[in-house]
Amino acid sequence: MPTMLNRRDLIVSAAGLIASAPLAPALAAAMPDAAGTEAAALKDVAARRRLRFGTALSFGALTRDPAYAALVARQCGLLVAENEMKWQWLRPTPTTFAFDRFDAILGWGEAHGIAVRGHNLLWHQPKWLPAWLNAYDFGSAPHREAERLLTTHIDTVTRRYGTRIKSYDVVNEAVNPKDGTLYETSLSKALGGTEPTLDLAFHTARAAAPHAQLVYNDYMSWEPGNDAHRAGVLRLLEGFRRRGTPVDALGVQSHLITQGLPTASHVAALEGPWRAFLDAVTHMGYVLVVTELDVRDNMLPADIAVRDRGVAEFTRAYLDVTLAYPQLTDVLCWGLADRHSWIEGFEPRRDRAPRRPTLYDTALQPKPMRAAVAAALATAPIRTG
Ligand code: XIL
Numbered sequence: 001m002p003t004m005l006n007r008r009d010l011i012v013s014a015a016g017l018i019a020s021a022p023l024a025p026a027l028a029a030a031m032p033d034a035a036g037t038e039a040a041a042l043k044d045v046a047a048r049r050r051l052r053f054g055t056a057l058s059f060g061a062l063t064r065d066p067a068y069a070a071l072v073a074r075q076c077g078l079l080v081a082e083n084e085m086k087w088q089w090l091r092p093t094p095t096t097f098a099f100d101r102f103d104a105i106l107g108w109g110e111a112h113g114i115a116v117r118g119h120n121l122l123w124h125q126p127k128w129l130p131a132w133l134n135a136y137d138f139g140s141a142p143h144r145e146a147e148r149l150l151t152t153h154i155d156t157v158t159r160r161y162g163t164r165i166k167s168y169d170v171v172n173e174a175v176n177p178k179d180g181t182l183y184e185t186s187l188s189k190a191l192g193g194t195e196p197t198l199d200l201a202f203h204t205a206r207a208a209a210p211h212a213q214l215v216y217n218d219y220m221s222w223e224p225g226n227d228a229h230r231a232g233v234l235r236l237l238e239g240f241r242r243r244g245t246p247v248d249a250l251g252v253q254s255h256l257i258t259q260g261l262p263t264a265s266h267v268a269a270l271e272g273p274w275r276a277f278l279d280a281v282t283h284m285g286y287v288l289v290v291t292e293l294d295v296r297d298n299m300l301p302a303d304i305a306v307r308d309r310g311v312a313e314f315t316r317a318y319l320d321v322t323l324a325y326p327q328l329t330d331v332l333c334w335g336l337a338d339r340h341s342w343i344e345g346f347e348p349r350r351d352r353a354p355r356r357p358t359l360y361d362t363a364l365q366p367k368p369m370r371a372a373v374a375a376a377l378a379t380a381p382i383r384t385g
Helices: 007-019 025-030 042-047 059-064 066-075 100-111 142-164 186-191 194-208 227-243 264-283 304-323 368-379
Strands: 052-057 078-081 115-123 165-172 213-218 249-252 255-257 287-296 328-333
Touching: 042 052, 042 368, 052 066, 052 115, 059 066, 059 100, 078 100, 078 328, 100 115, 100 142, 115 142, 115 194, 142 165, 142 186, 142 194, 165 194, 165 249, 186 194, 194 213, 194 227, 213 227, 213 287, 227 264, 255 304, 264 287, 264 304, 287 304, 304 328, 304 368, 328 368
Parallel strands: 052 078, 052 328, 078 115, 115 165, 165 213, 213 249, 249 287, 255 287, 287 328
Antiparallel strands: none
């Protein structure tokens, strides 16, 4: 068959050329090409490299914002419920489950041919567990009762969804970023330690959902100040391997934080420790998943054009380094448009200018960050596995 280059091939190779120069992503992001417009859906750009692209979606956004839901359906090949599988949402009481909201998201994803990940089976921090569980009376045999609660939860959720869910964040954020130690919860205290608790979570998930990819998910990132967090995550991952705990992948949340307009030397300084971390993780045999990409536009001026450019450049630089690992096949954003991002509520800007953490603005128009993600996906090495 004769080789014919279509318009998108040309754009892709142009982006590839640009990507070879340091911080050229800035240029790619600013280029008025198909990557920044709606010409090619992100899921299709990703699929050409055998990658998947997706987002978190909440029940509220799905049911109350049809234009946004349509955008998600158009762009995404992968979904995750933003909150609806977490204990706080799923477990109103010790004896009941409230599945309707998660069911609605899963059903919608399936109706649109979009795979849905499970997030999460145990967010191992007291502040993210239901109040009833933090105050729970584990009775005279606390170890047995904690085991029963945890295994019942994981069994019930994973068996309900069966092979409809092929990847779970089994444990979320068990490492304290301050010092790399493991958090304790009422469950782990009753069970006799955090490691046995996390191990039990993974073993239970493996037994109940043997088909599923099992992920440890955390937010250790590449910015300065994350050394203790990364070291703690590495220790945890080493421990899993040593003890034979069935963990397949590290979920790299990727809640990025800019520190001004990124320069080549700034990015180079971040890249070294980040590569060292990802090298260590992949050498242990773990797969990588980018699970929650968004950007806090810190130390960037309020001016939207400048800010968006800084965010796009930083995202592109980060994805180029991270997507170089062939063990990474899925990239999910934590919300696709600024009007459905958690960042404004979690950490507003000091100058109160509305945050712009995602790929599409509040009017659902694509931003430079969208072009940056498209270009990074388009130029990622093709997955062969
Ligand atoms: C956040 C949601 O976006 C918010 O709506 C909720 O109030 C708190 O949780 N890391 C995670 C996600 O693993 O589950 C978090 O989601 C964001 C940080």
